[in-house]
Amino acid sequence: MPPALRRGMTSLALLCLCAAYIQGGLSKLLDVPDAVAEATALGLPLPGVTAIAVIVLELGASALILSGAWRWLASLVLASFTLAATFIANRYWMLPVGQERFMTANAFFEHLGLAGAFLFVALQDTSRTAGP
Numbered sequence: 001m002p003p004a005l006r007r008g009m010t011s012l013a014l015l016c017l018c019a020a021y022i023q024g025g026l027s028k029l030l031d032v033p034d035a036v037a038e039a040t041a042l043g044l045p046l047p048g049v050t051a052i053a054v055i056v057l058e059l060g061a062s063a064l065i066l067s068g069a070w071r072w073l074a075s076l077v078l079a080s081f082t083l084a085a086t087f088i089a090n091r092y093w094m095l096p097v098g099q100e101r102f103m104t105a106n107a108f109f110e111h112l113g114l115a116g117a118f119l120f121v122a123l124q125d126t127s128r129t130a131g132p
Helices: 003-030 032-041 047-067 071-089 099-129
Strands: none
Touching (some): 003 047, 003 099, 047 071
């Protein structure tokens, strides 16, 4: 594969991977009271502080991944955040059998896939930068 095509595909893949976090961070930034309400509804401590921290994390880690600066670390941070958020917000096993449980279980496993993709990015980034 030509190097320019490889770089372009890599950039597009990383943008697609970060898209939900960019959209989520911007959405929360544009409506902080709603972000605080979401944190409150999830029972998170210090909802105002938590909401701001999530905005900074989603946008900051995405920017690092897309820029290539500390990509491995930002990928590990988003993988960890995604796992934590998944277990907090998508507890499908606590729902009665039905459509809501099905949809929540689907979201749970999709988020596991996202976390796995971020781990893969971290591995690729560290192996690319590792010296002999």
